[in-house]
Amino acid sequence: MRKFYLTIFLLLVSVVTSFAQERQFFTGFFPEATITKNFKNDQKILFKIEHQDVFYNNSDDQRDEIQFTHYRTDLMGFYDFKLNPTKSVAFGVFHRIQEGANANRIIQQFASVNRLRGLKLAHRLRTDQTFTKGESLEIRLRYRIATEIPLSGSSLDPGEHYLVLSNEPIFSFQGGEFEIENRLVFSIGKLITSSQKLQWGLDYRTDKFIQEGFRTRLWAKVGYFYSF
Secondary structure (H helix, E strand, O other), rough: OHHHHHHHHHHHHHHHHHHHOOOEEEEEEEEEEEEEEEEEEOEEEEEEEEEEEEEEEEOOOOEEEEEEEEEEEEEEEEEEEEEOEEEEEEEEEEEEEEEEOOOOEEEEEEEEEEOOOOEEEEEEEEEEEEEEEEOOOOEEEEEEEEEEOOOOOEEEEEEOOOEEEEEEEEEEEOOOOOEEEEEEEEEEEEEEEEOEEHHHHEEEEEEOOOOOOOEEEEEEEEEEEEEO
8 A cells, every 4th residue: 555655645746836836726634434324214314524624826916925824714513314225315414614704504405326247336416505794605516436346356345445436426506606616535445343444535616617617726635424
């Protein structure tokens, strides 16, 4: 795994260098943790926390500035229940802590999972509504497709590693303006036990495709997941 860490580090340095001259680019550290409580009748409750710190910012007012600045912290809770063995519906609430006005969000989600010879293919359709003091209501439609591939054989057992690839286009409407964002994630995971796993990788985000100021963000991401 040392080779993987070195590859991620070199890729991060390469991307930061190549984007250093862009008008809107920043990068940083993105830890997250998810705890899931399973109940009878295929129901579960999830609690998730995400935290983002910026250590390089090349925007208009902070050009070429090396820093370690809190960007945002997100707290989320979901109630999820299965419609059948492969499909589920979830409802969630969200609170964001950030500079200026904090934000609250309501989330609706439909998800399905297909398994093909050890390949796990997951689809997630999500809508959400974000409320921020002093700003117009933001409504978004999101679709994520993700695949999970075991790196040792056709099935995943405790102690083994796996690869996760996902892409998520996001369409938003706020204050009469339409915008598009895209999120591409590459991660390596390890199933520690049947109830715990760890993932680390890169989260690459682009937005402002329609409005002025095309922006890119690159996050070094690490996630811990526990289910009981």
